[in-house]
Amino acid sequence: DVKVTQSSRYLVKRTGEKVFLECVQDMDHENMFWYRQDPGLGLRLIYFSYDVKMKEKGDIPEGYSVSREKKERFSLILESASTNQTSMYLCASSIPGSPYEQYFGPGTRLTVT
């Protein structure tokens, strides 16, 4: 079974803090994704990585950055957290041959106060 794990299920941070969300997959997948999920808006892609150190911006990259130093690990960084970044953050992975069959982690519910 593919397993995608995320470092925290729940996180509460203060405005202005630097926040790190980590994602690890154990299936040697090349592709990794970070999404945020908000009620009524669906899942929106923040960043995508197709290989170590390679990344592409998604639809809503503003206020976020990412790091992929190892194939199995993909980190999302909020440089200076703001209240409008309160959301559910989901990490996913997939293989290049089936980029849309994505395996998701359980999510991190981040609250910024």
Added chain:
Amino acid sequence: EDQVTQSPEALRLQEGESSSLNCSYTVSGLRGLFWYRQDPGKGPEFLFTLYSAGEEKEKERLKATLTKKESFLHITAPKPEASATYLCAVQAPGSSYKLIFGSGTRLLVRP
């Protein structure tokens, strides 16, 4: 504008009561439509891929169909375990990895 709209937003069924969820899309040149299931507190789980109008896929009590403008997820005689949010997504035009997601249908099946 490329868009995916799912209806209804929420659906309550009695156990055994069959129904359908709708996913309508407006994208130029559909190259793939995907259904996911999301249980509360969990990430989405991939269910089906559909590529062309007329295509159908089945898995247990679920059947997904595709026309030129919409897809249906038919749920036959559901059990309470089918309760979840069902997400529809389409491949974004011009991208080899981006999906455009709908906001989902929350399904509750009562025993």
